[in-house]
Amino acid sequence: MILVKDLSIERSNKKIFENVNLSLGSGKIILLKGKNGSGKTTLLKALLNLIEPSSGAIYWKGKLLKKNLYNFFNHVTYISDKTSSLSKLSVQENIKIWKKFFLSDISNSQVENILKTLQLDIYLNQKVNSLSFGETKKLEFLRLIIENKKIWILDEPLSNLDDDSIDIIAQTFEDHRSKEGSIIFSSHQESEINVSEEVLL
Amino acid sequence: MKFLVNPGNFNKFADYVFLPVLISSIILFSIGLIFAFYLSPDDYQQGSTVRIMYVHVPSAWLALLTYAIMTLYSIAGLAFRIPFGFIINTAVAPIGAVFTLICIISGSLWGKPMWGTWWVWDARLTSVAILFIIYLIIIFMNLSFENRIVREKVVAIFVLVGSINLPIVKFSVDWWNTLHQPATISKLSKPSIDPSMMIPLIIMTFAFIMVGLVIAILRIKTEIISRKSNLI
Amino acid sequence: MSLRLQRLLFILLTLAIILSAVLLILYNTRENVSYFYTPSEIDKLDIVINETIRIGGFVENDSFNKISSSSFKFKITDEKASILVTFNGILPDLFREGQGAVIEGAFVNNDIFNATNVFAKHDENYMPASIKEDLKDTGYWNKKYK
Amino acid sequence: MIILNKMISFYYREYKLNLSGFQDILTNIIFFFVSIFIFIFSIGPDKETISSIGIGIVWTLLLLSSTLSLRKFYQDDFENGNLLIMHLNGFSFGFITILKTFSHFIFVQLPFLLSIPIASILLNIANDKVIYLFSSFIIGSFILSCLGSISSSMNLMNQRNFLLGSVIVMIFSVPIIIFSVGIVNIEENFNSLISILFGVLLIVFAINPWASGLCLKLALENN
Numbered sequence: 001m002i003l004v005k006d007l008s009i010e011r012s013n014k015k016i017f018e019n020v021n022l023s024l025g026s027g028k029i030i031l032l033k034g035k036n037g038s039g040k041t042t043l044l045k046a047l048l049n050l051i052e053p054s055s056g057a058i059y060w061k062g063k064l065l066k067k068n069l070y071n072f073f074n075h076v077t078y079i080s081d082k083t084s085s086l087s088k089l090s091v092q093e094n095i096k097i098w099k100k101f102f103l104s105d106i107s108n109s110q111v112e113n114i115l116k117t118l119q120l121d122i123y124l125n126q127k128v129n130s131l132s133f134g135e136t137k138k139l140e141f142l143r144l145i146i147e148n149k150k151i152w153i154l155d156e157p158l159s160n161l162d163d164d165s166i167d168i169i170a171q172t173f174e175d176h177r178s179k180e181g182s183i184i185f186s187s188h189q190e191s192e193i194n195v196s197e198e199v200l201l
Numbered sequence: 202m203k204f205l206v207n208p209g210n211f212n213k214f215a216d217y218v219f220l221p222v223l224i225s226s227i228i229l230f231s232i233g234l235i236f237a238f239y240l241s242p243d244d245y246q247q248g249s250t251v252r253i254m255y256v257h258v259p260s261a262w263l264a265l266l267t268y269a270i271m272t273l274y275s276i277a278g279l280a281f282r283i284p285f286g287f288i289i290n291t292a293v294a295p296i297g298a299v300f301t302l303i304c305i306i307s308g309s310l311w312g313k314p315m316w317g318t319w320w321v322w323d324a325r326l327t328s329v330a331i332l333f334i335i336y337l338i339i340i341f342m343n344l345s346f347e348n349r350i351v352r353e354k355v356v357a358i359f360v361l362v363g364s365i366n367l368p369i370v371k372f373s374v375d376w377w378n379t380l381h382q383p384a385t386i387s388k389l390s391k392p393s394i395d396p397s398m399m400i401p402l403i404i405m406t407f408a409f410i411m412v413g414l415v416i417a418i419l420r421i422k423t424e425i426i427s428r429k430s431n432l433i
Numbered sequence: 434m435s436l437r438l439q440r441l442l443f444i445l446l447t448l449a450i451i452l453s454a455v456l457l458i459l460y461n462t463r464e465n466v467s468y469f470y471t472p473s474e475i476d477k478l479d480i481v482i483n484e485t486i487r488i489g490g491f492v493e494n495d496s497f498n499k500i501s502s503s504s505f506k507f508k509i510t511d512e513k514a515s516i517l518v519t520f521n522g523i524l525p526d527l528f529r530e531g532q533g534a535v536i537e538g539a540f541v542n543n544d545i546f547n548a549t550n551v552f553a554k555h556d557e558n559y560m561p562a563s564i565k566e567d568l569k570d571t572g573y574w575n576k577k578y579k
Numbered sequence: 580m581i582i583l584n585k586m587i588s589f590y591y592r593e594y595k596l597n598l599s600g601f602q603d604i605l606t607n608i609i610f611f612f613v614s615i616f617i618f619i620f621s622i623g624p625d626k627e628t629i630s631s632i633g634i635g636i637v638w639t640l641l642l643l644s645s646t647l648s649l650r651k652f653y654q655d656d657f658e659n660g661n662l663l664i665m666h667l668n669g670f671s672f673g674f675i676t677i678l679k680t681f682s683h684f685i686f687v688q689l690p691f692l693l694s695i696p697i698a699s700i701l702l703n704i705a706n707d708k709v710i711y712l713f714s715s716f717i718i719g720s721f722i723l724s725c726l727g728s729i730s731s732s733m734n735l736m737n738q739r740n741f742l743l744g745s746v747i748v749m750i751f752s753v754p755i756i757i758f759s760v761g762i763v764n765i766e767e768n769f770n771s772l773i774s775i776l777f778g779v780l781l782i783v784f785a786i787n788p789w790a791s792g793l794c795l796k797l798a799l800e801n802n
Contacts, residue, residue, distance in 0.1 A: 012350060013431070048667065050800050073667050082660035088599040097595060100588035101668065103581065242561030246527060251559060279793070316552040317525030323468035327753070334750050338743065342733075345740035351801045355733045358790050359747070362729065365782070376459065378489060379468050380535050385557040394559040443673075447785045454781035461771040461778070 001025060001182065002047065002065075002151070007056035009042055016042050017201055019056070024151070024182050029173060029193070032186040034201035040186035041081075043201065044155050047184070048078060077147045079154045083136045084143070087129040091120065091139065094128060095146070104146045114145055117168055134160050141169065144176075152176065154185035158193075166191060206283050208425045215418045222418070226411030233408040236401035244398075250314055255401055257307040258385075259409040260300045264332065265370060267297030267413070271339075272364040275357035287353035288428065290360060291343050292420035296413055298336035305329060316380060324373035325381035332370055335363040349428075469535045473513040480540050488516060488546065489535040489554060497530050509536060509546075520548040527553030585669060589678055597686040603648065604687060608694055611644045615701055626703050633702030634712060635760055641691060641716065642752055645723050646745040648687050652731035653679065653795065663799055672795045673788030680728045680787060688720040711769060715759045718776045725783040726751050732794035736801065755779060 004022035008015070016039040024030055032040045045051045047058060049069055058065040060072045085094045095111060098104070115121040118138045123131055131139070137160055144152055158166055170193045173183055204214035237255035244251035271290050278286030308326075309319045320326065339356055346352030374383040385394050394402070469489035470478070493515055496508035503522060507530075508515045518536055528534055533554030541547045597604070618636050622628055656662045665675050695716060699709045730747035737743065758775050 045800070048663075050663075050796075070669055073669055076667065078663065078667055080660045080663065082658070084660045084664055086596060086599070086659075089595060093595060097588075097592045100591055101585070103584055103588070245560050246532070246555070248526070250526070254559070315525060315527045315555055317523075317528070318550070318552055321468070321552065327757075331750060331753060334746075338746060338750065341740065341743055342737075345743060346737050347739070348736055348801050351736040351797050354797050355736070355794060358793055359733060362751075362786060362790055377462065377468065378471070380489075380552055380554055382555045382557045385559060393557050395561055397561055398559050447789065450781050450785040454778040454785070457781070458775050458778035461775045 001061060002184075003059040004047075005057050005059070007043070007046065007053050007058065009039065009046060009051060010054040011042070020199070020201070022184075022199060024184055026150070026180040026182050027177050028182045028197065029177060029195045030182075030184040030197045030199060031193070031195040032184065032199050032201060033188070034186075035188065038201040040188075040201055041155055044078075044153055044184070044186060047153060048076075075149050076151045076153060077144055077149045079140055079143065079152075079157060081156050081159075083133075083140050085128045085136060085139055088127065090125050090127050091115075091131075092124050094139070095142065098143060098146050102143075102147045104148060106146055106148065110145075111142070114142060118142070118165070134162065134165070137161060138165055141172070144172070150181050152181065152183045152185070154183065156187060157185050158187050158189060158191055166193075170194070206277065206285050208285055208288065211285070212422065212425060215422060219415070219418055222411055222414050226408060226415055229404060229408035229411055233401060233405040236404055241401045242395075242397055247315060250311060251398070253307050253311040255405045257304060257311060258402060259406040260303040260307065261329070262406060263409050263413055264297055264300040264304050264329075265367060267293055267300060268332065268336075268360075268364065268367055271297070271360050272367070275360040278357050279354065279361070287357060288421060288424045290339075290356055291353065292424045293417055294336055294339045294343065296416055296420070298333065298340060300409075300413070301329065301333040301336055305333060321380050323379040323381060324377045325370070325379045328366060328370040328373050331366055335366060339363075471511045472509055472516045473511055475516060476514045480543055482542065483539045485537065485539050485549075487535055487537045488518075489533070490515075492528070492530050492532055492534055494530050509534065516546050517544055518546045518548050520551055522549075522551070524551055525553040527555060582669065586678065589665070589670075590682065593682040593686060597682075600651075603651070604690055607644045607647055607687070608690060610647060611640050611691065611694065612698070612701075614640045614643070615698055619701065630703035630705070633699070633704045634708070636702060637695065637698055637704075637712065638716075638719075638756055638760055641720070642723065642749065642756070644691070645688060645720070645727065646748050648683075649727050649731045649744050649748065650741060652683060652727055653735055654731065657735050657795075657798060657802075662795060666799075672792035675795065676728050676732065676788050676791035680724050680784075683727060684721050684724040688724055691720065692716060714773065715776060718773070718780055719755050719759045722755050722776070722780050722783050723748065723752060725780075725787045728787050728791045729783075729794075732791040732798070735794065735798035751783075 002022070002024040004020060007020045007022075008018040010016065020043065022030065032043060034040050042051060046053055047065075049058075049065055049072075060068050065072060085091075086097070089097070099106065112121065115124070118141070120135060120139060120142075123135070128136060128139070141157070157169060161169070170191070173193055176183060204210040233255070237252050241252070241255075243249050271293055274283075274286035274289040276286075277283045278290070308329075312321075313319050339359060342356050342359060343352065346355065373379060374381055386399075469487035472488060472490050475486075475488060488509055490509040490511040493508035493510040496510075496515075498506040500506055505520045505524065507518055507520075509518055510516075518538075520536070520538075528551060533556060535552045535554050536546070536548040537550040537552075538546055538548035615636065618640075619629060622632075653662065656665075662675065666672060670678070692713070695713060696709060699712065704712065726748045729751075730744040733747065734741055734744040755776065758772055758779070
């Protein structure tokens with residue numbers, strides 16, 4: 001569905017990467033590997049049309065991404081290295097805001113189940129700024145389920161997480177793959193997630 | 202005309218014209234000052250205070266012209282993705298600020314004996330003061346952003362927003378009652394200034410343009426070099 | 434509708450809004466955002482005693498009276514109406530009969546305006562003192578105030 | 580219809596956000612009143628003087644207090660990535676700035692509006708003038724919101740000199756102050772002066788989505 005052809009990106013006259021080719025079809029998980037500064041985040045941002053490529057092109061469903069942008073946005077969830085939950089509000093209020101904001105029809109019991117597996121259910125009425133960093137990060141993954149989109153674009157989803165949580169993430173990825181969804185994520189660490197393609201930047 | 206948009210061509214062109222421009226600026230300035238101080242007649246009303254006009258009017262024109270140039274290059278930079286536009290913006294802003302300052306100071310010096318006050322808050326004077334502050338903000342913006350790409354584009358956007366002030370400065374004397382006199386020289390009508398005073402004014406205007414060009418060429422070249430070596 | 438067309442429409446809409454706004458502003462500021470009022474405008478307004486305002490116009494010919502060394506009496510006119518002004522203080526160089534002036538002050542009663550500041554208003558004409566005499570005969574230099 | 584639903588939920592989110600940070604808005608209002616006290620005490624007890632410059636004081640202080648909250652305009656949402664999420668949720672950058680400007684007007688400027696009658700009692704402003712002050716402030720504060728949007732989006736990536744944002748707002752609001760203060764002084768010209776203000780509002784409102792939208796895009800690109 002997403003096709004990246006000969007993508008090169010330059011920033012302030014410095015080449016970040018050259019001639020990257022990618023194809024993200026349904027049921028596929030792509031891992032972007034590379035050192036710090038190798039351009040993983042830049043590539044992900046280019047996929048969201050935030051950064052103009054200096055050469056090459058990105059296609060969505062056969063059309064140039066630029067011309068088909070909001071259609072593409074209807075099918076994609078992006079999780080950056082930042083935590084987007086509102087720190088002054090409680091976990092429950094955040095979930096409510098997300099559900100309204102993404103027009104999600106997910107049921108309350110479903111959310112509760114996921115919160116239980118993420119071990120966040122005890123914090124339901126606590127403010128987000130009382131949670132630890134790893135816990136806010138896990139809360140962020142709830143958005144994947146609430147938004148319920150086909151394509152997940154994740155920037156460093158595994159950093160700052162313990163092994164148990166990584167197992168849960170791996171399981172979630174597998175579920176998503178079995179539902180014909182596709183994932184592209186970046187990581188600089190080894191993990192046990194079963195990926196269908198690795199791209200080294 | 203490629204030197205107007207391409208740094209490389211500009212450099213070549215600048216090397217070619219720099220010396221002539223420098224020499225002519227010196228010559229024009231000396232001729233202009235001699236004319237302004239010795240050869241031009243006293244005004245029938247103002248006496249010899251009229252000589253301040255030979256500094257005041259050219260600097261005011263150049264302050265506006267500089268901003269107009271910056272506006273054009275901001276459009277070029279943002280809409281047509283010509284990076285040279287941003288180079289011009291950064292290099293030229295302080296020149297415009299200095300011209301505006303000269304204009305304000307010489308105007309005050311003229312206003313005290315003629316109007317009877319250094320400064321009044323009429324539409325022309327207020328809008329010129331705002332122009333000066335806009336120039337200052339542009340300079341400060343150029344100093345305060347860490348990321349060059351963001352900085353130059355944000356400055357260009359600000360220049361475009363601030364260009365609203367330009368027609369206000371120019372036409373304030375026609376639109377509103379102001380203490381400041383309306384334009385003496387306009388395209389539509391015969392200038393209401395005597396030729397013996399018009400000539401030194403024109404010479405001084407060209408002298409100011411040449412001085413502005415000399416400084417602008419130097420500043421633009423430094424800007425190009427520092428960009429090439431990624432100093433900023 | 435393609436994105437390009439949409440963008441073009443938005444640009445046109447923006448320009449239309451800005452244009453109409455500029456017209457709206459210009460139409461309304463023409464009368465109201467003035468540094469000063471002219472005497473005939475003052476005639477139409479209700480005079481408020483002791484409220485500071487500025488009046489601009491010509492010093493009427495043959496109206497200037499020097500009462501003492503620093504106290505003056507003159508009339509400001511725009512050829513339709515004129516106002517009697519008294520002033521204590523130093524007049525600027527350019528101040529003379531037939532020349533433009535802006536005065537700041539307040540009415541002390543319905544007829545007399547007491548000025549606290551007098552600014553001379555220069556017009557856009559520049560000419561050498563030597564040829565003023567020649568032109569005075571032809572009447573060219575004596576421009577009428579708008 | 581989907582876009583309407585999304586807009587409603589956008590304002591639900593803004594409402595929750597501003598409710599949780601309500602003490603910030605209250606602090607702004609307290610700042611406003613404390614400054615009025617300082618003005619009154621530094622001018623002295625002369626009621627005539629206070630009421631003659633009262634409207635000017637109200638306007639200056641409203642401008643100053645609304646520049647205090649500029650930093651929160653986009654900065655928080657930019658830093659926690661919510662601006663990008665809004666964009667991915669189907670809002671173009673220009674549209675985000677329009678929504679945000681309205682939100683700033685509703686949640687930050689309107690509370691000030693409610694405090695104007697109290698301020699006018701303190702400053703001895705005549706009752707019949709308060710209604711003029713009120714209506715000019717509705718338009719004027721919306722202009723301030725638009726200007727705030729422009730200047731704070733310009734300063735998203737500016738780590739060194741955030742005061743610049745306030746200066747930008749203040750320099751562009753000079754004409755608003757000129758017209759608004761004029762409005763209350765000249766009652767017979769009320770209509771034409773209101774339409775001048777409205778004209779200024781149209782201009783800044785038309786420029787705002789272009790300028791701020793571009794700045795938001797720039798900041799997200801280069802972050």
